Amino acid sequence: MSLTVTDLRVHYRTPRGEVRALDGVTFTVADGEIMGLAGESGSGKSTLGTSLVRLDGRMRHVGGTVELDGVPLPVADSAAMDRFRFRAVSVIPQYSMSALNPTRKIGKMVAELLASRGERPDRAELERRLALVGLPPDVLGRYPIELSGGMKQRVVMVVSTLLNPSLLIADEVTSALDVSSQKAVAGMLLGLRDEGLVTSMIMVTHDISLVYQIADTIAVMYAGRLAEKAPADVIVTAPRHPYTRLLISSLPEVGVRQAERRLDGIPGTPPSLLDPPEGCRFRDRCPLAFDRCAERPPFAEVAPGHSVACWKAV
Amino acid sequence: MLRLDGVSKIYRAGPFGGRELRAVSGVGFEVNAGEVVSLIGESGSGKSTIGRMVLRLASVTEGTITFDGEDVSAIRSPKAYYRQVQGVFQDPFSGFNPIFAADRVFEMIRREYFPRVSRAAWRERVESALAGVRLDPGQVLGRYPHQLSGGQLQRMLIARALLLDIRLLVADEIISMLDASTRVDVLNLLADLRSRGLGVLFVTHDLSLGTYVSDRTVVLRRGRIAEMGPTERVFGDPLHPYTRTLLDSVPRLHVKWAERRDEERAGRTVCPFHDRAPGTPVRGDLAEPEKDHHVACAGPGACPAAEEPEFRQPSAKERV
Numbered sequence: 001m002s003l004t005v006t007d008l009r010v011h012y013r014t015p016r017g018e019v020r021a022l023d024g025v026t027f028t029v030a031d032g033e034i035m036g037l038a039g040e041s042g043s044g045k046s047t048l049g050t051s052l053v054r055l056d057g058r059m060r061h062v063g064g065t066v067e068l069d070g071v072p073l074p075v076a077d078s079a080a081m082d083r084f085r086f087r088a089v090s091v092i093p094q095y096s097m098s099a100l101n102p103t104r105k106i107g108k109m110v111a112e113l114l115a116s117r118g119e120r121p122d123r124a125e126l127e128r129r130l131a132l133v134g135l136p137p138d139v140l141g142r143y144p145i146e147l148s149g150g151m152k153q154r155v156v157m158v159v160s161t162l163l164n165p166s167l168l169i170a171d172e173v174t175s176a177l178d179v180s181s182q183k184a185v186a187g188m189l190l191g192l193r194d195e196g197l198v199t200s201m202i203m204v205t206h207d208i209s210l211v212y213q214i215a216d217t218i219a220v221m222y223a224g225r226l227a228e229k230a231p232a233d234v235i236v237t238a239p240r241h242p243y244t245r246l247l248i249s250s251l252p253e254v255g256v257r258q259a260e261r262r263l264d265g266i267p268g269t270p271p272s273l274l275d276p277p278e279g280c281r282f283r284d285r286c287p288l289a290f291d292r293c294a295e296r297p298p299f300a301e302v303a304p305g306h307s308v309a310c311w312k313a314v
Numbered sequence: 315m316l317r318l319d320g321v322s323k324i325y326r327a328g329p330f331g332g333r334e335l336r337a338v339s340g341v342g343f344e345v346n347a348g349e350v351v352s353l354i355g356e357s358g359s360g361k362s363t364i365g366r367m368v369l370r371l372a373s374v375t376e377g378t379i380t381f382d383g384e385d386v387s388a389i390r391s392p393k394a395y396y397r398q399v400q401g402v403f404q405d406p407f408s409g410f411n412p413i414f415a416a417d418r419v420f421e422m423i424r425r426e427y428f429p430r431v432s433r434a435a436w437r438e439r440v441e442s443a444l445a446g447v448r449l450d451p452g453q454v455l456g457r458y459p460h461q462l463s464g465g466q467l468q469r470m471l472i473a474r475a476l477l478l479d480i481r482l483l484v485a486d487e488i489i490s491m492l493d494a495s496t497r498v499d500v501l502n503l504l505a506d507l508r509s510r511g512l513g514v515l516f517v518t519h520d521l522s523l524g525t526y527v528s529d530r531t532v533v534l535r536r537g538r539i540a541e542m543g544p545t546e547r548v549f550g551d552p553l554h555p556y557t558r559t560l561l562d563s564v565p566r567l568h569v570k571w572a573e574r575r576d577e578e579r580a581g582r583t584v585c586p587f588h589d590r591a592p593g594t595p596v597r598g599d600l601a602e603p604e605k606d607h608h609v610a611c612a613g614p615g616a617c618p619a620a621e622e623p624e625f626r627q628p629s630a631k632e633r634v
Binding site: 040041178179180182183186187206207208209210212213236237246247248250251252253254255256257258259262263264265266269 | 356357463493494495496497498499501502505519521522523525526527545546549550559560561562563564565566567568570571572
């Protein structure tokens with residue numbers, strides 16, 4: 001097992017109280033697995049992604065453990081995490097366009113970054129990796145301002161994976177891109193795994209159709225908890241959680257026209273995570289809800305590699 | 315109802331406006347009553363600029379935009395125009411002043427356009443407009459923007475436009491900030507408004523949303539129209555290689571990119587513009603190989619004619 005997350009709880013401190021952004025999340029990511037982490041805004045998907053790398057000042061680790069390749073990750077201790085960042089766990093941030101130091105040429109920045117980890121840049125290897133994402137070697141001699149948004153994104157992809165991390169977290173990396181570059185970037189992420197530059201990957205996104213294209217498994221989050229995790233095909237063709245089912249059936253696809261097939265959204269809104277209700281959090285919007293849903297459903301395995309948090313699916 | 319003819323927009327860029335940036339070039343299409351037209355393009359294609367020109371938020375450099383035959387840029391009374399034409403934009407949160415209750419946007423319409431309507435009668439109108447966008451008045455009236463969801467706020471902005479008995483709605487990426495579970499409801503709403511005779515210009519980068527609601531589609535590329543026609547023709551049988559590339563890149567559920575068959579991807583080798591059958595009508599830069607389905611030259615790389623050195627786009631004089 002590459003990554004094992006057990007009952008992870010992370011809260012945000014706000015003036016109005018603690019927001020339970022992650023409230024007991026348990027899952028594993030196998031070696032070589034690309035896991036898509038999908039959810040709506042406020043579901044906690046980005047919090048889950050970032051808490052595996054760095055908790056910022058507003059975030060508080062309340063409970064749960066994270067283990068990577070058999071070694072516990074000290075997610076609550078930012079200083080102790082420093083040993084793992086970049087080397088074992090790395091991230092491609094959502095706004096990678098602004099993640100580069102504007103006062104350094106790319107090559108110098110990479111050298112400084114590697115030096116800070118006690119490594120020396122291997123020019124030939126660096127150029128090979130740039131070529132892998134379709135960048136010419138001369139970007140190393142350029143400043144970030146000389147590159148387009150898509151090129152900067154690809155530079156960050158190369159920089160993030162320089163030390164062949166075991167786990168790469170890609171946080172909404174395709175959201176700001178046009179459809180044609182989305183496809184290219186998604187293909188490059190796949191290439192990073194296939195070339196062995198990263199072992200496993202978590203791709204955080206709100207776009208299920210996109211993550212379906214490259215992910216092996218998809219985990220769906222709802223209101224701070226995992227609703228379902230299964231192989232990508234199963235999530236799309238035979239989901240078991242009512243939320244996943246309704247969500248998948250509400251997505252318009254090219255070729256589906258309202259006049260011919262009318263899709264429906266999910267009525268209602270997700271509960272506030274300041275004071276979330278007991279039991280299943282989807283209960284208020286769920287057409288299948290019954291008495292037992294007042295009790296929290298376990299995230300139970302219903303088939304090999306397929307876990308669902310719903311009483312009706314168990 | 316709305317008609318664009320050879321519309322171009324040139325922005326001045328660089329120090330002292332010395333550089334010209336052509337955002338839109340020679341775009342022409344129509345939006346009729348009771349019709350949703352989607353304007354699809356990637357970033358920088360000029361789709362939002364066209365929406366802004368229709369709403370008079372940007373001036374037209376060349377060409378004309380007419381509404382019921384009247385030139386929009388020469389309109390004497392903008393207020394009468396905005397009574398009929400309104401816009402809703404991408405970010406519902408920035409459309410509201412966070413200090414005031416969200417329903418203030420309705421009160422401002424009353425003050426500006428209907429000062430003689432009594433408060434009681436106005437409240438009735440607001441409630442029926444809210445019902446029209448499927449919002450419960452009790453849930454949204456008197457609330458502050460931060461207490462409402464993006465979908466609710468976006469629907470309130472549509473309700474605000476409906477209070478004016480508008481005939482044309484410019485919807486610029488109104489879905490993209492909404493969550494997947496509620497976005498289809500806003501789309502259904504737009505499509506249902508057609509039955510009231512409302513025309514909608516639906517600006518989007520998302521092909522699946524565009525095909526879902528629209529009757530006709532205009533595909534823009536670098537400020538020019540690449541292809542336009544009935545939605546089921548444009549996406550069912552795309553003629554322009556760019557439309558095909560876009561369609562190929564859209565991530566779909568149930569079909570993976572890698573699994574798509576090669577013949578689906580293989581484009582026609584001839585340019586639909588230059589290889590047109592004799593007698594195919596041409597309007598501006600667009601050929602019309604089948605009724606109401608227009609297509610531009612595929613351009614260098616995809617059009618054999620474009621690679622010949624003497625190739626050039628037909629000049630204005632040659633246009634029919």
